[in-house]
Amino acid sequence: MIAVRHVGKRYGATVALDDVSLDVAPGTIHVLLGSSGSGKSTLLRVILGLVAADHGEVLVEGAPVTPARRAHLIGRVGYVVQEGGLYPHLTVGGNVRLPAEARGRPPRELETRVRELAALVGFDEAMLQRYPAELSGGQRQRVGLMRALVLDPPLLLLDEPLGALDPIVRADLQAELHRLFGRLNKTVLLVTHDVRETVLLGSTITLLRAGRVVQQGTFADLARTPAEPFVTEFLRAQTPPPELRAYL
Amino acid sequence: MRRLALALLVLGVTIAPALADDVVRVGSKSFTESYVLAEIAAQAIESAGGPRVERRVGLGGTGIAYRAVAHGSVDFYPEYTGTISRAILKDAGIESVAAIRQGLRPLGLTISDPLGFENTYALAVRADLSARHGITRISDLVAHPELRGAFTSGFLERDDGWPGLRRHYGLALASVRTIEHALAYQALTSGSVDVIDVFSTDGRLTQPGIVVLRDDRRFFPDYAAVLLARTDFVTTHPHAWAALTHALVGRIDGPAMIRLNALADLQRRSARQVAAWFLGREVTDAEERARLARELGTLTLEHLGLVVAALSLAVLVGLPLGILAARSPVAGQAELMAVGVLQTIPALALLCFMIPLLGIGTVPALVALFLYALLPIVRGTYTGLATLDRQLLEIADVLGVEGWRRLARLELPLASVSVLAGIKTAAIWTVGTATLAAFIGGGGYGTLIVRGLALDDARTILAGAVPAALMALLFHLLFELIDRWLVPHGLRLVTARPR
Numbered sequence: 062m063i064a065v066r067h068v069g070k071r072y073g074a075t076v077a078l079d080d081v082s083l084d085v086a087p088g089t090i091h092v093l094l095g096s097s098g099s100g101k102s103t104l105l106r107v108i109l110g111l112v113a114a115d116h117g118e119v120l121v122e123g124a125p126v127t128p129a130r131r132a133h134l135i136g137r138v139g140y141v142v143q144e145g146g147l148y149p150h151l152t153v154g155g156n157v158r159l160p161a162e163a164r165g166r167p168p169r170e171l172e173t174r175v176r177e178l179a180a181l182v183g184f185d186e187a188m189l190q191r192y193p194a195e196l197s198g199g200q201r202q203r204v205g206l207m208r209a210l211v212l213d214p215p216l217l218l219l220d221e222p223l224g225a226l227d228p229i230v231r232a233d234l235q236a237e238l239h240r241l242f243g244r245l246n247k248t249v250l251l252v253t254h255d256v257r258e259t260v261l262l263g264s265t266i267t268l269l270r271a272g273r274v275v276q277q278g279t280f281a282d283l284a285r286t287p288a289e290p291f292v293t294e295f296l297r298a299q300t301p302p303p304e305l306r307a308y309l
Numbered sequence: 310m311r312r313l314a315l316a317l318l319v320l321g322v323t324i325a326p327a328l329a330d331d332v333v334r335v336g337s338k339s340f341t342e343s344y345v346l347a348e349i350a351a352q353a354i355e356s357a358g359g360p361r362v363e364r365r366v367g368l369g370g371t372g373i374a375y376r377a378v379a380h381g382s383v384d385f386y387p388e389y390t391g392t393i394s395r396a397i398l399k400d401a402g403i404e405s406v407a408a409i410r411q412g413l414r415p416l417g418l419t420i421s422d423p424l425g426f427e428n429t430y431a432l433a434v435r436a437d438l439s440a441r442h443g444i445t446r447i448s449d450l451v452a453h454p455e456l457r458g459a460f461t462s463g464f465l466e467r468d469d470g471w472p473g474l475r476r477h478y479g480l481a482l483a484s485v486r487t488i489e490h491a492l493a494y495q496a497l498t499s500g501s502v503d504v505i506d507v508f509s510t511d512g513r514l515t516q517p518g519i520v521v522l523r524d525d526r527r528f529f530p531d532y533a534a535v536l537l538a539r540t541d542f543v544t545t546h547p548h549a550w551a552a553l554t555h556a557l558v559g560r561i562d563g564p565a566m567i568r569l570n571a572l573a574d575l576q577r578r579s580a581r582q583v584a585a586w587f588l589g590r591e592v593t594d595a596e597e598r599a600r601l602a603r604e605l606g607t608l609t610l611e612h613l614g615l616v617v618a619a620l621s622l623a624v625l626v627g628l629p630l631g632i633l634a635a636r637s638p639v640a641g642q643a644e645l646m647a648v649g650v651l652q653t654i655p656a657l658a659l660l661c662f663m664i665p666l667l668g669i670g671t672v673p674a675l676v677a678l679f680l681y682a683l684l685p686i687v688r689g690t691y692t693g694l695a696t697l698d699r700q701l702l703e704i705a706d707v708l709g710v711e712g713w714r715r716l717a718r719l720e721l722p723l724a725s726v727s728v729l730a731g732i733k734t735a736a737i738w739t740v741g742t743a744t745l746a747a748f749i750g751g752g753g754y755g756t757l758i759v760r761g762l763a764l765d766d767a768r769t770i771l772a773g774a775v776p777a778a779l780m781a782l783l784f785h786l787l788f789e790l791i792d793r794w795l796v797p798h799g800l801r802l803v804t805a806r807p808r
Contacts, residue, residue: 106703138707146704148701149797149799150725150797150799150800159708160708160709163710192798193799195802
């Protein structure tokens with residue numbers, strides 16, 4: 062579904078991506094894991110054709126993607142970013158309908174689809190009339206997801222979708238995403254720095270550090286046979302120490 | 310976007326209707342005597358049952374008034390032989406009426422016979438000073454270099470003014486300052502200056518306490534009053550021209566003109582009242598007030614028309630230019646610079662540049678105001694679009710929102726606060742700048758301001774300035790409403806509640 066081959070990208074003297082390769086098989090959920098500055102968001106934007114790679118290539122559904130050649134992605138890829146990336150002047154409904162209107166979908170069909178999606182994320186009719194500034198962080202994130210799904214794309218790219226939320230809402234939404242991904246049967250590429258999110262949602266993982274792939278595999282692979290000490294270090298950093306676990 | 314288009318439509322382009330039918334256009338410069346003579350001429354044609362008369366009076370100085378008649382924007386205006394030979398024919402040696410006519414012929418212009426009086430420059434001093442030092446002639450000033458002079462800027466610069474006079478008489482004064490003509494008499498009588506330049510027919514010369522010095526060594530040339538007219542007007546309107554000649558030529562001597570000027574300047578009669586009095590009729594104060602009220606109504610419409618038309622054009626052109634500037638960095642910078650340079654030209658100068666191209670009146674004023682309103686609109690649009698959230702633009706790329714839809718649905722609404730701020734600034738500037746349109750016969754409230762300045766009449770100035778200020782205020786309020794209407798609700802929520 063997505064194939065990244067030896068992609069490199071520099072911003073001046075900074076190496077953002079260094080010979081990165083990965084494959085995302087149809088129907089799987091792949092997580093790009095790493096701390097901030099590891100190059101995971103850049104990789105996502107290269108895959109979307111928003112940023113040109115210096116070398117290497119990206120194939121989505123078998124077709125190469127570059128900033129000049131990304132038309133075939135439209136309608137095939139849903140994109141969700143931190144805080145939802147909503148247009149503040151459009152209502153929830155307006156934001157969700159936007160990509161479908163741009164594709165010239167018939168209004169009747171579109172209304173049905175919007176209602177379906179609202180039900181999926183647990184919104185009522187009144188919510189569709191609200192503006193992004195009137196929503197909580199979690200609600201905005203749901204709108205971002207609805208908008209990404211409105212054209213029913215086979216591929217879903219999520220860039221730290223829950224990054225800006227407080228811990229309780231975040232945990233709730235992680236569970237909700239887990240449930241949704243199970244039902245939707247999409248190919249998903251998720252960018253996060255959160256190990257818990259990775260374990261809960263991801264089937265395969267690419268761990269990035271300073272633009273370089275450290276290790277690829279399942280969580281079990283990473284945990285049991287770490288390629289470098291850094292892998293263990295990274296996974297442990299977000300786990301509460303054993304003496305505290307007793308309290309939870 | 311649909312709302313914006315609708316708003317533009319509502320503003321509408323109300324370009325003044327083209328002039329039709331037979332009409333005589335009378336011009337004047339912006340000082341009392343010129344207003345009075347033009348009004349006498351206008352009433353003479355009207356009472357002779359001639360064609361409709363349009364008054365395009367208060368056209369600034371010689372430069373504007375001459376261009377107006379040469380371009381055909383007015384048919385004639387009162388002028389002086391000395392000014393014609395020096396400022397227009399550029400040859401001080403051409404003095405006689407016949408020689409001037411010959412010089413004007415290739416320009417398609419001619420002059421009437423002299424009206425009967427001369428208006429030359431002269432120097433005046435206080436009567437007590439004159440008595441104390443025995444100063445009655447200009448040459449008497451040579452012995453008094455301690456005196457302080459205050460001259461109008463025209464007199465200070467013209468070679469037939471102070472520079473020439475000083476050389477001719479060998480004069481030196483302790484200090485020489487620039488002063489507005491209307492304020493010079495007050496400065497003289499209050500004792501803050503000792504010598505001023507005057508026109509020999511000033512109404513204020515009837516006041517006591519002022520002595521005009523004799524030009525004993527014959528420096529100042531003759532400035533016989535005449536009508537400077539287009540030759541084609543004289544040939545196509547023989548009756549009107551005959552009526553003018555009959556009413557004016559040889560009818561006004563020096564003392565008569567001083568009296569007419571005094572009526573206007575000192576007794577605060579309007580040019581219309583003075584002209585009617587001269588022609589043996591009467592216009593009562595009540596009639597005059599009613600006419601002024603009607604005039605204010607007309608001027609309001611003219612002013613509003615200028616502002617709305619100039620602003621609408623500026624929005625129609627400035628918005629696309631701003632979008633273009635935001636799209637291409639190189640062309641954008643060049644464009645912003647070009648529009649910025651336009652802004653550095655003083656508004657009055659910009660208006661004057663329009664005369665050789667478009668003559669005088671509404672159209673050149675409109676073009677100048679339009680050019681002036683461009684910068685804030687282009688800049689507001691450019692800034693709004695250039696500072697949009699990059700992530701939101703990338704998302705539009707991913708969602709496949711492109712072309713017009715992207716501009717209309719996303720970019721312009723997101724930039725609307727900045728775009729509207731630019732338009733609002735332009736609107737308020739234009740209301741103010743439009744008062745200058747009167748200098749080139751463009752009408753509007755400035756007509757009263759120019760007239761009031763010329764007549765040193767604060768009430769007339771205020772009658773123009775106060776409504777202009779009110780109109781600016783109204784535009785401000787109007788745009789507050791337009792803001793509420795055009796800035797999307799969701800965007801206002803964000804600006805009201807910054808995260």
